[in-house]
Amino acid sequence: MTLRVMLISPAAGPALRAARFDDDAPLDAAAAARAEAAAGALPAASTRLTAPSARCRQTARALGLDARPEPGLRDLDAGRWRGLTLEEVAAAEPEAVATWLADPEAAPHGGESVRALADRTGGWLDSLAGGDGRVLAVVEPAVVRALVVHALGLPPHAFWRLDVPPLSLTGLSGRAGRWNLRCGRPLGPAGAP
Template sequence: MTSRVMLISPAISAALREARFDDGCPLDATGSARARSAAGAVPAAERTFVSPTVRCRETASALGLDGVVAAGPAGFDVGRWRGRTLAEVGADEPDGVTAWLSDPAAAPHGGESLRELCARVAHWMDEIAALSGRTVAVVEPEIVRAMTVRALAAPESAFWRIDVPPLTVTEFSGRAGRWNLGLGRALGRTGDDPR
């Protein structure tokens, strides 16, 4: 049985533009317009999931997707850093930022460590792998990164080397615990599209 997973990153928001840890910020006008313009480009799926964040839910809605809000692909819990910019946190807690970026087990913000995030996403991937057909999920970029790290059996440190632009598609297909990764597709161009 082959499982296909299409992850869609959310459209742009003010938090993303400001390099701010997400604080429930909605999509901005540009992000909403771009997501609406891509409506209808997502292929049919047996199931659709949405990360609980505001920008993921708004992106899914703008794309015309009626997804189930799921905890497995929830965004990174950054504890007390939520709503602050990376520059602010770096100025106030430089050792904390250094630890967070260099030690996968560190959680200086009081939230989730990178290792915990990757384990949570790996568990979610295992659940999805048991499902046949296509799954579409609108998820935060860090979920795409964690899933990519898992699919490639890469070290957790590779997480920080993966860029996930807004409103892009990353696809996974696999069976029996082995995933293949499809990269570089704009929303609306899937593996089923030969262009």
């Protein structure tokens, strides 16, 4: 049987628009309205999940999903950079940012490396092996990128080469450990699955 794992990136609230390392800030009214407008475009799923962040939980609610939080799908732990913008961190710690962007094993912020994120979320994906059906999960863009890197066996530095727009659907389908990718469909009438 084929398993479909459909990943929805959250609406672009203030933290995403500011390129801020996750500070668990809620969505603003405009972002929630964009998610509500996309609610009718969701594919059917037997399992509905959400990352534990406020942004993902609120996006799931605005989309009309009764989704349960899945701790294994939490965002990258940015350590002491949490709540800061990339611009602020680059000004204060330019060498640390350069190292982090160049080396998937690096975690100069004291949190989680890109490799560790891909391993953790990949472990969650691997735990679904042998299953069938459809899983729909609202997860942070970094988690989408990490899952794509893991599923396709890409080198970890490819993480930085993947863009995940807000309120887009990325699909992984497969069986016996072989995944196919369908990426970046916008939610809404034009991108409805």
